[in-house]
Amino acid sequence: MPGITREEVAHLARLARLELKGEELDHFAGQLDDIIGAVARVSEVADQDVPPTSHPLPLTNVMRADEVRPSLTPEQALSGAPAQEQQRFKVPQILGED
């Protein structure tokens, strides 16, 4: 079983915008390893004739007619926003100074 490395955890943490301390990286590497190991056992019992499943229900082509339905009002849409300005969602600086 190839282990999840500390570097891989650090990479994932960066992508998920999580700030992890050194000991947490080690801790989660071990935990993730266990989880992936447990899930990997599914592959052991699934034979060639069992395709990977992404959707548990045998449904396809659930589509909607192209008809307009009422939207939220701007007030409702913005009601959960931590900050707003000019009827828009206000978000912190995206790029740093560099």
Added chain:
Amino acid sequence: MTVTDLVSYEDALASYDPVMGLEVHVELGTKTKMFCGCSTELKQDANSQTCPVCLGLPGALPVVNEIGVESAIKIGLALNCEIAEWCRFARKNYFYPDMPKNFQTSQYDEPIAYNGYLDVQLEDGETFRVQIERAHMEEDTGKSTHVGGATGRIQGASHSLLDYNRAGIPLIEIVTKPIEGAGVRAPEVAKAYVAELRELIKALGVSEARMEMGQMRCDVNLSLRPNGTETFGTRSETKNVNSLRSVERAARFEIQRHAAVLSSGGTVVQETRHFHEEDGSTTAGRIKDNAEDYRYFPEPDLVPVAPAREWVEELRKGLPELPRLRRNRLKEEWGVSEHDMQSILNAGAVDLIVATTDAGAPSDQARKWWMGELARNANETGRGLDELPITPAQVARVAELVAAGDLNDKLARQVIEGVLAGEGDPDTVVEKRGLKVVSDEGALSTAVDEAIAANAAVADKIRGGKVAAAGALVGAVMKATRGQADAARVRELILEKLGVEG
């Protein structure tokens, strides 16, 4: 800002062979968004067209727009693609506030259409086949406004404001395979491809594909390899090149820039670049994330799309004549040169001329008015031909009046001017302005007699056989009748009265 080193285009092509990849995003003209029933109408109040689905609120359940799927299949078929028997949506994960969900719903390794081609015609008539890798369904992002920095740029901004009306509008992304073998014509091929694709999208009726409104956007990927070699060089991706002219300029600039880097022994950095309309240059953006950083995985909230073959075949049967074939057919029918056809196309006049001939005008008359008087007016007033307040039927009526001898060209121009000025339809303008050709033989005859009397010397010359001098008398009569006489008839009368054979 550092000045970018360039080598001349000719020198670049003498040593290197360009390879391009073009990614075009088309915003579909559906009434609603791709995964929810919010309206797609443009220019509405900020955040007035959102709902729990396109805001990514917990528990919201997306459902795909049927016309979105249908449009994707139509585009795929028109691009000679295979249509997937079964395909899924995928989440493309990234942190950027233009998508409130923190992912874009897209397609990853199962695009709805793949493996096609589009034949494009270059200005000299030569055809170049561009291979299509795939066309897949996805959704547009929200609109960001950056506050506190210089001229609305993200650099130096203190914060940003988001309007999610556009988030979730259906997009089809069309990706070419590497375009090889275009050589010195690569920028021209890029432009011709985007132009052809735009015509195709419009002909299919799935989008108006107005590039100036962002309904169609192009990314130009480009790399160079030394002439005679096979391996691709490192590419740059120039984002959001939003006019046909810019596509050509961006490709050309990148060829010159890459050549300068490579010939001085440097390496090209794989990065996104921004195109600048003002001077046609590009500047570095962010270093490209690797594909795995997006952590694509199948979208669990949307069930797979499995277009029935009967549906696909039905859509195939309903495809319109391809623009390139239609253009060539019309060129033959109208008897115009490749160059004239190109001008008509560039002016956006093809459909208008067709509609005018459908309304009964001969094609040469329809072309003459749309490409002459009307094109001039459109230019002067900064409008598209299709935005002029005159209909093809009205232009056809003007042509009809000219053919019947009720109007001459000069009067017809005044009629058109009147229609454009909102004075009513052609007959009303003729009536109100009193623009009928004077065909009353008595009135004309008197005017001719007067002109002959007033220009005795000229009349003598004509009597003596100088028929060409009749032009001066025709001019005098036209002046006297304020341009409302039938010039050909006036000339006949003059020669008749002076006893000379025309």
